[in-house]
Amino acid sequence: MDEQDVQAVRKDRRTMRQLGWALVSFGLVAPALMACGSEDESKGLLGTRLVINEVVPRNTGYWGDESGRRPVDEFGETDDWIELYNANDFELRLGGYFLSDDPEDTLKSELMDGLMLESRGFLLLWADGQPQQGLTHLDFKLSSTDDPGVFLSDPAGTLIDHILLQPANPDESFARIPDGTGPVQRCCLGTPRTQNICWRNDDLDLGASGSGSDDDG
Ligand SMILES: [Ca+2]
Numbered sequence: 320m321d322e323q324d325v326q327a328v329r330k331d332r333r334t335m336r337q338l339g340w341a342l343v344s345f346g347l348v349a350p351a352l353m354a355c356g357s358e359d360e361s362k363g364l365l366g367t368r369l370v371i372n373e374v375v376p377r378n379t380g381y382w383g384d385e386s387g388r389r390p391v392d393e394f395g396e397t398d399d400w401i402e403l404y405n406a407n408d409f410e411l412r413l414g415g416y417f418l419s420d421d422p423e424d425t426l427k428s429e430l431m432d433g434l435m436l437e438s439r440g441f442l443l444l445w446a447d448g449q450p451q452q453g454l455t456h457l458d459f460k461l462s463s464t465d466d467p468g469v470f471l472s473d474p475a476g477t478l479i480d481h482i483l484l485q486p487a488n489p490d491e492s493f494a495r496i497p498d499g500t501g502p503v504q505r506c507c508l509g510t511p512r513t514q515n516i517c518w519r520n521d522d523l524d525l526g527a528s529g530s531g532s533d534d535d536g
């Protein structure tokens with residue numbers, strides 16, 4: 320799909336996107352600043368089997384896994400990341416799908432031909448605004464304070480899934496538990512390219528006594 324085609328899809332699907340965002344907005348009712356481990360109710364709008372499984376909007380490269388793997392891209396950059404999950408029983412071609420951080424411009428970053436996702440597989444995409452770095456690099460960066468969420472649209476431009484974001488601490492994750500179908504939980508650490516597990520303050524040996532006296536209502 321070339322740039323002209325993308326523009327045509329944008330025009331044709333504007334009404335659909337506006338309808339989709341109206342539905343999304345319905346769930347955007349004054350999200351309070353929650354602690355890690357709390358739940359949101361973001362769900363796929365159309366019951367799609369390709370979903371946004373996890374988002375880390377303030378990645379610093381830390382991961383509690385003992386394997387030594389760190390969530391950094393091929394260039395060693397600690398870019399923010401989005402994990403997709405294919406809940407289908409078959410492999411998916413991801414070329415033509417769209418991701419965005421803007422509910423009013425949901426066709427911001429088109430996934431390119433060549434990106435495949437196996438059945439029950441995870442794919443990590445870097446929200447770094449550096450598409451020149453490869454197929455897994457998106458046209459936008461996430462802002463942990465300004466972006467309302469992450470939005471996934473199918474090749475027809477129809478919004479099929481979203482995860483709403485809230486102001487996040489470093490390395491906090493917004494993750495569906497269980498993978499692919501569950502509600503979104505706010506977790507203390509991400510699980511890049513693996514099954515979502517919600518690390519909570521009590522699970523982590525951070526050498527501190529846990530939450531303080533945040534006046535978040
Ligand atoms: Ca990068």
Ligand SMILES: [Ca+2]
Nearest residue numbers: 510513514515
């Ligand atoms: Ca994960």
